[in-house]
Amino acid sequence: MGFHDTFFKEEHMKKKGFAxxxxxxxxxxxxxxxxxxxxxxxxxxxxxGEVTEIVYWQxxxxxxxxxxxxxxxxxxxxxxDIKVVHQTFPYEQYNTKVASSVPSGTGPNVINLFYGWLPTxxxxxxxxxxxxQTFSNERIESEFFPLVSAAKFExxxxxxxxxxxxxxxxxxxxxxxxxxxxxxxxxxxxxxxxGFAKKLTKTDRTGNYLQVGMTLELRAxxxxxxxxxxxxxxxxxxxxxxxxxxxxxxxxxxxAFRFFTNLHLVxxxxxxxxxxxxxxxxxxxxxxxxxxxSFRLGTLDAVSTLNYGVAELPEMNGVKSNFAxxxxxxxxxxxxxxxxxxxxxFLEFLTSDTAMAMWLxxxxxxxxxxxxxxxxxxxxxxxxxxFIRGLEYAVATKxxxxxxxxxxxxxxxxxxxxxxxxxxxxxNQAAKTEQQLLDNYYNK
Amino acid sequence: MxxxxxxxxxxxxxxxxxxxxxxxxxxxxxxxxRFYPTFYxxxxxxxxxxxxxxxxxxxxLENYRNLFSDALFWKTLGNxxxxxxxxxxxxxxxxxxxxxxxxxxxLGEGFFKAVYFIPYITSMVAVAWVWRxxxxxxxxGVFNKILMELELPQQKFLFSQTQAIFSILATTIWxxxxxxxxIFLAGIKGISTQYYEAAEIDGAxxxxxxxxxxxxxxxxTIVFLIVTGTIRYLRIFTQVLNMSxxxxxxxxxxxxxxxxxxxxTAFRSFDMxxxxxxxxxxxxxxxxxTLIQLRVMKSEE
Numbered sequence: 001m002g003f004h005d006t007f008f009k010e011e012h013m014k015k016k017g018f019a020x021x022x023x024x025x026x027x028x029x030x031x032x033x034x035x036x037x038x039x040x041x042x043x044x045x046x047x048x049g050e051v052t053e054i055v056y057w058q059x060x061x062x063x064x065x066x067x068x069x070x071x072x073x074x075x076x077x078x079x080x081d082i083k084v085v086h087q088t089f090p091y092e093q094y095n096t097k098v099a100s101s102v103p104s105g106t107g108p109n110v111i112n113l114f115y116g117w118l119p120t121x122x123x124x125x126x127x128x129x130x131x132x133q134t135f136s137n138e139r140i141e142s143e144f145f146p147l148v149s150a151a152k153f154e155x156x157x158x159x160x161x162x163x164x165x166x167x168x169x170x171x172x173x174x175x176x177x178x179x180x181x182x183x184x185x186x187x188x189x190x191x192x193x194x195g196f197a198k199k200l201t202k203t204d205r206t207g208n209y210l211q212v213g214m215t216l217e218l219r220a221x222x223x224x225x226x227x228x229x230x231x232x233x234x235x236x237x238x239x240x241x242x243x244x245x246x247x248x249x250x251x252x253x254x255x256a257f258r259f260f261t262n263l264h265l266v267x268x269x270x271x272x273x274x275x276x277x278x279x280x281x282x283x284x285x286x287x288x289x290x291x292x293x294s295f296r297l298g299t300l301d302a303v304s305t306l307n308y309g310v311a312e313l314p315e316m317n318g319v320k321s322n323f324a325x326x327x328x329x330x331x332x333x334x335x336x337x338x339x340x341x342x343x344x345x346f347l348e349f350l351t352s353d354t355a356m357a358m359w360l361x362x363x364x365x366x367x368x369x370x371x372x373x374x375x376x377x378x379x380x381x382x383x384x385x386x387f388i389r390g391l392e393y394a395v396a397t398k399x400x401x402x403x404x405x406x407x408x409x410x411x412x413x414x415x416x417x418x419x420x421x422x423x424x425x426x427x428n429q430a431a432k433t434e435q436q437l438l439d440n441y442y443n444k
Numbered sequence: 445m446x447x448x449x450x451x452x453x454x455x456x457x458x459x460x461x462x463x464x465x466x467x468x469x470x471x472x473x474x475x476x477x478r479f480y481p482t483f484y485x486x487x488x489x490x491x492x493x494x495x496x497x498x499x500x501x502x503x504x505l506e507n508y509r510n511l512f513s514d515a516l517f518w519k520t521l522g523n524x525x526x527x528x529x530x531x532x533x534x535x536x537x538x539x540x541x542x543x544x545x546x547x548x549x550x551l552g553e554g555f556f557k558a559v560y561f562i563p564y565i566t567s568m569v570a571v572a573w574v575w576r577x578x579x580x581x582x583x584x585g586v587f588n589k590i591l592m593e594l595e596l597p598q599q600k601f602l603f604s605q606t607q608a609i610f611s612i613l614a615t616t617i618w619x620x621x622x623x624x625x626x627i628f629l630a631g632i633k634g635i636s637t638q639y640y641e642a643a644e645i646d647g648a649x650x651x652x653x654x655x656x657x658x659x660x661x662x663x664x665t666i667v668f669l670i671v672t673g674t675i676r677y678l679r680i681f682t683q684v685l686n687m688s689x690x691x692x693x694x695x696x697x698x699x700x701x702x703x704x705x706x707x708x709t710a711f712r713s714f715d716m717x718x719x720x721x722x723x724x725x726x727x728x729x730x731x732x733x734t735l736i737q738l739r740v741m742k743s744e745e
Contacts, residue, residue: 095495095714103498120714124497208582208598219690273603273689275584276577286583403712407692414695418605 052342053083054335057098058112058327060088067362075349082342102126102332109335109343110350113159115150115326116399119441122153127330129156134344143369147324150396159328160351163365165293166324166394167221167229168386169193169314170300173307175200175211175288186311190233193289193314197269200288212270214289215278216263218413221291223406224323225313228395231256233316243398244442249431258423261416272413282308293325294387297364312386324394326368360384366391400441408433482727489720496714507721517722519697520705526609527616527701528677535617536669539624544654546625547632557626564622572686575615576602579687602687605698612687612699616680624669631665632658667741671734678730679703702726 197213236252693700
């Protein structure tokens with residue numbers, strides 16, 4: 001029968017087909033592993049020419065990516081023998097991506113990292129100290145703001161920022177006018193700030209906030225303010241000099257936290273979560289004053305109805321303080337020879353005055369070098385000026401795990417405000433939890 | 445005759461072979477995407493890996509020992525228990541009541557079905573954010589605005605240690621009812637009308653019909669919904685992440701379920717070893733509960 005004949009032939013063919021499919025599937029599965037391994041070639045491949053190729057990584061942030069692309073163009077024009085490959089990844093995947101490629105030596109040569117992550121990366125041996133002949137400690141310490149010492153470990157610098165961020169006070173000029181305050185006169189002291197905030201607060205008959213005087217958002221920037229500003233103004237310090245010991249479970253710590261919780265409980269000038277968060281509240285014109293970073297200027301400028309000013313953080317007891325943070329560029333430990341030379345050159349370019357000036361204009365982050373930042377045109381800029389002046393006395397907290405170190409204060413607030421626990425007990429508990437984190441890290 | 449038999453036999457064989465081929469693809473997929481990471485998590489739970497380090501140091505059962513003395517672990521485990529214990533019965537009960545009544549109406553059945561089912565197919569993230577705004581204090585929160593209009597005191601909802609978990613549960617149940625309802629409805633429709641006719645002849649009223657006909661015959665449906673619902677509530681995550689500020693499961697961890705704690709440990713603190721240990725514990729809990737439920741169902745059959 002004809003049918004059977006063809007059928008058997010096909011049957012034979014199908015046997016081969018079957019094997020092929022199984023093979024294909026296996027191959028595909030195998031590929032998945034290869035991709036997960038993050039294969040990529042970073043060796044110099046320039047078809048005969050003496051071009052060294054290096055790879056630069058940062059997380060994806062549109063203005064930063066665009067600017068670095070421009071900078072790379074300029075750098076390559078100056079150094080025709082170097083080619084820089086720029087790769088970005090979403091912020092959420094950045095650590096995972098780094099972790100999966102750097103250990104196998106297939107990651108970048110120059111890498112952009114949040115300063116708070118540096119301890120982990122240095123401990124794991126992923127970064128090499130910056131070469132002394134180009135980036136000597138003396139040079140770094142004379143050119144950069146002191147806060148970059150957060151990137152110094154056991155006497156060596158491992159990374160340098162192009163730009164830094166600090167905090168400043170934002171005030172809503174329209175609300176000031178409405179409350180009978182001078183719209184061009186921001187508070188200069190903390191006491192003044194509280195006085196203003198009281199006038200800016202509106203409540204209904206039953207005491208619900210309709211408008212708050214100032215932010216009390218520990219989840220946003222106020223935990224930084226509490227830790228590095230208020231605590232120091234009360235005569236305390238958050239940590240010991242070697243950063244291994246929590247030093248706020250004492251009178252200064254209690255005073256600072258009592259002062260902070262009383263802004264809500266006694267002074268009644270605001271509450272956390274008002275309008276869900278302080279950025280929303282300030283943008284919608286229902287918050288008189290907020291504390292935020294220079295990176296917020298772009299967000300606020302986009303709100304056409306908002307008429308605001310920026311001032312240095314108010315002082316107290318004659319003490320000025322500020323919190324700074326930064327993303328820094330380091331060189332991976334497996335980068336050697338020509339690639340190391342090229343990476344050092346590229347890092348020098350990224351930390352040049354030209355790059356920093358462009359960074360301020362296009363990204364809105366502040367120059368990391370003192371002389372440049374303190375130029376009159378920057379220092380007296382109505383918007384960037386207050387942030388830059390704040391850098392002179394700013395501290396970059398050496399976080400181990402910023403999330404946990406922020407949460408201890410949020411929990412302390414809830415204990416005091418929701419559960420009526422004493423300020424002393426809440427602060428002691430915060431210190432205990434945080435000390436445990438530091439111990440786990442430093443005694444590893 | 446014999447030849448024909450062989451032919452049809454091998455045709456059968458070929459068909460089966462192809463069926464296996466198609467089954468191999470998802471199995472390979474599962475092995476790579478599901479089973480391999482699952483077993484890898486067992487391994488990771490015995491290490492102190494922090495995502496960034498090169499080394500995955502073997503530390504034996506230390507992660508598990510630490511779990512015992514970790515107050516937050518027990519707290520989140522308790523919260524997860526609360527989600528299941530309060531959420532599942534209420535959503536099952538409401539789902540059944542709605543299905544039972546929809547089955548009895550003639551006009552607008554499709555409309556009511558759609559109204560109750562839409563929340564279930566809406567993105568949980570969107571649902572969570574809308575409800576989060578509904579729960580806000582008065583200037584924006586609708587619920588508090590209504591309370592104020594009625595001259596009643598405002599409630600803290602998501603900002604209260606006692607109310608927050610129930611506020612999140614209310615949202616979850618609201619979104620979950622649609623699923624319970626549709627499955628119940630299918631179950632109810634599957635019961636032959638003969639049973640009801642017989643019951644009516646025997647003089648059974650509505651209540652008796654419900655009690656002696658509908659509910660017993662719905663047992664397989666109920667067991668299915670309990671098993672899948674338990675697993676769903678044990679894995680509750682999205683709504684808490686989106687409804688508590690910055691996804692921290694607050695205030696004071698009062699709404700944080702175990703899965704969120706695992707997520708925090710793994711992807712915010714990068715302590716993969718410890719997170720894996722918790723994952724293994726959750727896996728064992730889900731496995732045990734499912735086995736018990738299936739056993740109960742079998743024994744009652």
